[in-house]
Amino acid sequence: MIWVAVINYVAWFIFIFISMVWILTLLQNRENVEISSKRRRKLPSVSVLIPAYNEERNIKNTIKSIFSIDYPKHLLEIIVVNDGSTDKTKKIITQMKKQYKLKIINNHTNMGKAHSLNRALKVARGELVACMDADSIVESAIIRKMIPYLDDPKVASVTPSLKVWKTRNFLERMQHAEYILNVFLRKMLSFIDAIHVTPGVFSIYRKNVLLDIGGFDEGNLTEDMEIALKIHDAGYMIENNMHANSYTLCPRNWKDLSKQRIRWYRGALNNYSKYRHMLFNKRYGNLGMFFLPANVLAVGAIIIVFFTMALNYMGAAATSLWRGHLVGWDIMLLLGIFDIEAFTATLFSTPFLLGILGLIVGAYVLYTSFSLAEGGVKSHKPTYILYLLIFPLVMMVFWILAFIHEVAGIKKKW
Template identity: 25%
Template sequence: MAQAIFFISAALLLYNYLLFPAGIILMARMGGSKVAETLSTASESLPTVTLVIAAYNEERVIEAKILNSLDLDYPVELLRILVVSDGSTDSTPQIVQRFQNKGVLSLHDPERRGKTAALNRAVASATSDIVVFSDANNIFDKNALRQLVKHFANPRVGGVCGLKQIYHSAERESSQGDSLYWKYESAIKESESRLGSITNADGEIFAVRRSLYQPVDNMLINDDAEITFILIKQGYRVLYERHAVSHEQASIRIEDDFHVKVRMISGGFQTIARHWAFLLPPRSWFAFNFVSHKLLRWLAPEFMILIAISSLWLISSPFFLAMIILQGAFYALAVLGWITREGIGRRAVFYIPFYLCAMNLAALHGLWRFLAGTQTTQWRKAER
C-alpha cells in the first residue's frame, strides 16, 4: 500500500508539473497553428469597449493607471474608462474625479462588499460591445486593447485574456518566483488556447463579450474563474493573447504573495465545489485540462506530504532511502532560499525550491480555509 501511495502521488506530481505542460505544448505546436491563424483575422470595424478598473484604496497607483489607460492606442470615441472604487477609505475616489473632464467615470460606494459585487455593478452600467477588466496596479502596453478585441471578430469567442508580466526587481522578494511562474503559466495557456480554451482567465487583463456576461455571485472569491466558466458553459471559447501585455510589480514581501495565493487557491476549491458536476469526472476537453492544470496543481502539497510519509515508511529499502535523501536535500535548499531570499544575493538553486515550497504551503492553507469556510471575498492588500 505504501509503495502504491508513493508511486501514484509521485506520478500525479510529475504529470502536473512536467508531463501535462510538455504534452499540451507539443500538441499545440503540432495541431494548433491552423486555429491560431483563423483567429488572427481582425474585423475592419473596432468594437466599443468599456475598460473597468477595480480599485480598493489605490491612491498610490490609480493616477498612473488612469494616465496609462488614456494613452492606449484605441479610438477615444469607442473607449469608456470606468473606475469602481467601492469601500475605498483613502483618496482614490477623489483622484478619479479629477479625470472626469477626460471621460473617466467614477463609481464609488462607501460600503465594501468585495470585488465581485463591484464588478457586477460596473458591468451593469456598461453599454459597450466588450468589457475589459483590469486592476489599478496593472499597466497595459499601448496596443493591448487592439490585441484583445481582434479575436472577437470570431463569433464563437466569448473572452480573451492577455499576458501578465512581472517587473524585475532585485529588492522585491516575490519578483523572481512570480516572473518564472507567469512565464510557465503563459506557455501552458497559449497552448490551451490554440487547442480550445484556457482553463482560467486572469482578471488583470480580461476582455469579455458584454452580452454574454452574467452577474457573478457576490460570495465567490475568484470572479475571473467564474466568468470563464460562464462563457464556457454557454459554448464560447476563452482565448489567450500573448501580445496583449499587462505589467505589474511583484509583492515586496513573500508573506504578502503567500496570502494572495491562499486566497486564490481557497477560491479555486470554491470554484470546483460550485462546478464539480461539470468537471468531475472530466467529460470534455476543457474539464480534462482544468483537472490536469489546476486541480492537480492545488493538490500538489498533499502529494508531497504523501511522498514523504510513504518514503519514511519504506526507508529500509535502498530506493526509498535514496528518495528520503533527495527530498531532504530539496527541503534544505528551500530553507537556504528562505534565508537568502532578500536582495540581490539570492540564487535560483536556493530560491526556486523555497518559492515552490512557499506556494505549496499557501495551497495547503488555501484548502484548509476552504474546508473551514473562513476565507471571505475581501482580500488582504499586498504591499507593492
C-alpha cells in the same frame, strides 16, 4: 511503505505527463503562437471597468495607462468604481475627471471587486468590456491585438499576457518567472480550448454574454476563475494573445504572498466544487475531460504528498535524534553508524530520479516560456533556477493552508 511510494510515483507522473502535454501542444501549434495579423474593418466600442479599493498609490498610473491606449477615443469608455475606499482614491479620481473623460461610481462601503464590476457592467455602453485591476498598466496596442479573436462568434473572451510590473527583490523576481510560465501555459490552454481563468488585468469580454450569464459571482474569492468556468459552461470559448502585454504589481513580501495565494487557492477549491459537473464531461471537451480533472488530481496529490513527506521527515528526524542521544552526540560515532548503502539507494531510487527528470522538464518549459514571451532569459538566471527548486514547495504549503482554512471554515477574506 508501499503506499507512500505509489503516491509519489503518481504525483510525479501527473506533473511530467501534464508538462509533456504542453510541450507537444506547442510543437503542434508553433505557427499559431504569433500575433494575429488580421485587422477589423469596423472597430467595436470598448468599456474599461476599473474597480478600486484603497489604491491611492496606483490608480493614477492605471488611468493614464488606459488613456494612452492606441484606440479611437470616441470608442473608448472608462468607468472607475471607488469601492468604499478609506484613503485618497476618491479624491484622486475626482481630480483626474477634470483632465480625463471618466465615469465614476462610488460605493458607500466596500462591497468587493465582483460587486463593483457588476455595477459598472450595468451602465457600460461598450459592445465589449475590459476589466482592469487598479494596480496595473497595459501596453498601448493591447486592444488592437486582442479584438481580432472576437471575430469568431463562439469566442466570448480574450485574455492578455500578464506579467509582473517592477521586480525589485528576490521574491518578486521569482513571481516574475511564475507569471512568464503562466503566459506560456495560458496560450497552450487556448489551443485546446481549456482556459480556466480570465485575469483581472485587461481580459476583454462580450458585454452581452456577461449579462446573459448573470455577470460576476459576488460571493466568490476568485471571480476571474469563476467567470471563465461560467463562460465555458454556457458553451462559449476563451482565446488568448500572448503578445498583448499587461503588467501588475505582485506581493513584495512573504506575508502578502501568503494572503494572496491562500485566497486564490481557496477560490479554486470552491470553484472546482461549484463546477464539479464539468469534470469528466465530454460536453466541455479538453477542459472537462483533461484539464480540470488533472488539476483536481494534482491538488489532491499535493495534499497527500505533503503529509507523507512530513511524516517521513519527522520519522527520519526522530531516528537521528535518538541515535544522537544514544552515542552522546559524538560526531565520529554518528559518522560510524551512517548507512552509506541506504543513502546511495535513496540517491538512485526511482522517486529521486523522477524528481531530477521533473526538474529537467520544468526547466525546459520555463526556458521555452521566456523564449516565447520575452525573447529569452535576459537576466537573473540564478533566481529562475532557484524558482524551480523552491517555489513549487512554497506553493505546496499555501495549498495545504488553503485546504486547512476551508476544512476549518475560517472566514474568507479578500
